[in-house]
Amino acid sequence: MAYDPKTGKGLGDLYSAEHRCTKRREWKGLKDTLYDYGCWLRLLGMLGCKLGPVLPQFFRGLKRYRWLVSYITTPAFLDRHTIGLRGYELRYTHQQFYAVLQNSAGMIRDLLERDENLNPHSKKAAELRSKTVIFDEMMPIQIMNGFPTLKGIPIQMAPIFVVGEVDQQANIYYIDAIEHYGLASDVCPLPAAEAGCCVVDDYPKVGAAYVSSSMPCDGSVASTMYSNRYFKLPNYQITPPQRFNEPEVQEYAVKNLWGCVEFIEKQFNVKFDWDAFFEGVKRYNKESDYMIEKWDVNCTDYPQICGAALALHREYEMQIASSLDPKMCKYDAKVNKLMKKGYAHSVETDDKPRYRAIVWSCPAHYYSNFTYWAQNCWGIKTLVDMECMLAYHHYDEHDKKKVLVDMARGYERMTMRSHSNGGYVNALDECWKMCEKFNANIVFMYNHVSCKNFAGLQGLFEEQARERGIHLIWIEHDLMDPRTVSRKAMRDRVNRYMTTVFRAEPLDPTLVDYDDDLTW
C-alpha cells in the first residue's frame, strides 16, 4: 500500500503539473526498491548492449527523427507501469515489460543500422536493406519465420505505435502535420499520425519490399494508400476478411496469405523454408499456451498478471515479436513459473482484489498505465483487456495446408480486428462471456471518440449490462491524442462512478485528482 494515512502522502504526490517526469522514484520498501532499482539498471544495460553497436546512428537519429527522442524516456515508461506495485506483481510486471522492451530495442537497432537516411553511403546498410521486408502493423509478419535469411520489420511500430505508449506527447506532432496538410481532425489519430509521419518524412528507409494491408477501418485503409505512395516500394496487400466467422471466407484468406509468400519469394529470389516456419509455429503455440495459463489464473479468486503487464505484452508478442524472437518464449516460461509461486502465496494470504474488472474496446495509447492507476487508486484489478484477447488457437505444426488456414484465422483475429470486426457478437456477446469467465462485474468501456466501430453498439451495451448487473464505466479517449481527452479526464470518469454508484473510498486519495498533462 503506497498511501500513508498518517502523513497523507501517496502516489499522486509524485506528480507535478510543471514537470514531465515524476518528482522522484517511488520508495517501495527496502526489498522491492532494491529489486526495482536492479531492474532499472538491467534495462539500462540492455539498452546499452542493444544500441551500443549503432551508437553513431543513434545520435544522428536523434537529430533526424523526432520520435526517436521519446525513447530516451523508456525508463520512465517502465516506472509508470510499476508504480504502486509490490512483491510478486512487481516482479511479473518487470519481466513482462523487459521482454517487450528488449524486443523493441532490437527493432530500433534494426532500423538504425539499415536506414538509408542515417547511413547514406554504407554498403553494409544497403546490403541489409536489400534483405528487408517492411510490414504494416497488424500484418502477418509471422510469415518471416519461413524466410530466415530475410528480415521483417513492422515499419510504423517504432515511429508511431509503441512510442505513443512510451511518451503521451510523441504522436501529437505527426497528427498536427497531417491535419495541416488537410486531413479532417475527427479521423482516428492512429492512421492520422502514421500518414503525418509520411508528410514530414520521418520514417526510416529500411526495406526493399512492402507488405501492406486493409486494416480494420476506413482511416487505416486511407493511411495505407498514402504510405504506399510514400515508400515507393514493390507492394503486396493483405486484406483479411472482415466477416471472419463465416467459413466461406477462409479459402480467400489463405489464398491472400500465400500470395504474400509468393510475392516475397519473387522479390528476393528465395524459397519459403517450411522447416524454419514450423519452428516459429511451435514457438507461437507455446506463447499462446503461456497466455492461456495467465488467463486461467486470472479467472480464479487470486488473479496474478493483470493490467498492462498482461495486455501490452500479449499485444506486442503477437503483433510485433510474432514468434520471431525466441527470447520471448524464454521470458514467458520464467514469468509463468513465478506466477505459480505468486498464486500459491495469494491463496495462502487470501489476497483477493477489492474489485474485478475487464477492459473492453480499444484502450488509449497515451495512457497505457491507466489500469494501474485504477488499481492503485480504487483497488480495481483489471483481469483482461479486449485488445490482448487475440487469436489463441493452436496452429498445426506439420500440415502445410492446415497451418495456413490456422494462420489466416489468427490474423483475422488480430488487434482491432478480433472484436470490432466479424459481426456484433464478437463485440457484444463476447464481452459478457468474458465477464462471466473472469467473474468480473465492472467493465472499463473505452469510448474512442474518433472511432465509429463500437459507437453503434453503445445502446445495446448499456441495456444488456443493466440486465446482467454489470457496471459499465464509459471512459472517453482519443487513442493517440491526449489533447482531446486528457488522462485526468479519463480518470474523472472512474472517480465519478466509484464515488457515486459504489460509494467507494479511494485507497489512495492523492490519486483522485492530480495533474499529469505534461508527463511522459
Place this chain on the structure above:
Amino acid sequence: MKYFGGCDVGSTYTKCVILDEAGKMVSDVTIRSRINSEISAKEALDQAVAKVDGLSGIGDLAYLIGTGYGRNKVPQAQENISEISCHAMGVHVVDPTVKAIIDIGGQDVKGIAIDQDGTVLNFAMNDKCAAGTGRFFEAMARAFECTLDEFSELSLSAKNVIPITAQCTVFAESEVITLVGEGKPRDEIAAGIQQSVAKRCFVMAKKAGAKDHITLTGGCAKNKGLKAAIENVLRIKVTELPVDPQLMGALGAAEYARQKGMEQE
C-alpha cells in the same frame, strides 16, 4: 435542536437547504452564482442560516455538505458529495417512488437511475456540450427577446413543430434567428427547440435505464414546454415533485448531512 445544511453550487445558480433533525426543510435559498464559487456558497449559506431561529452563523450547522460544480469551495463544509448522488437522494426524500431522473443543469444534462434507498444505480451525462442545458435555453430566450418563464410557456400553444436541426447551441441560435426573421410562428419554433432538447434527454434517460416514469430536476425542470416535449418524445410520464426541483441537489446534500450528523451522535 440541531440543523444540517446542504449547499449546491451550480454553474448558474447556487442553492442551499437546511434540515432539522426530523428531516423537515426549515430554510432554502436560491441565488444566481457569482464568478467565485466560494463567495456564492457563503452568500447562499448566510441567507439560509439567517432564516432559521437558533442559528447565528454557518458554523452552527451540525453538519454541512457541499455538492455541485463548486462543491470543493463550500466554506466550513465537512465533506462534499457528487451532485449525481445528491440529486438522487433529494428526489428519493420527496418521492421514493421515482426511479429515474433527468437533471438539466446550467451546463450539463444527466440521466440518473436510482435504487429503492436513493442509491445511484447508473448515470449518464453530457458535460462537454452546451446543447440541451440551461445555457441553451438562456440563449434561445435571448433570441426570442423574452424571459425564460415566457419562453418556457411559449411552445404550449403551438399547433405544429418546426424542427431545429442544429445540435450546437451557437448554430441553433442562428437557426432560430433565421426562422424568426422568416416570419415563422414563434410558438412553433419554440416547440421545435423544446423537442430538440427532449431528444437529448431521451438519450440520457435511455442510457441511464429509465423505464416507466421519470422526474425532472435542475432549473430547467420548471420549463413547462420542456416537460410536455419530454412526455411526448419519451412517451413516459414525468412525475411532478412536491418541492422545487431546482433544490433537489441541495436537499440531497442536506439529507446526507443529516444522516451523517445523526450517525456521529
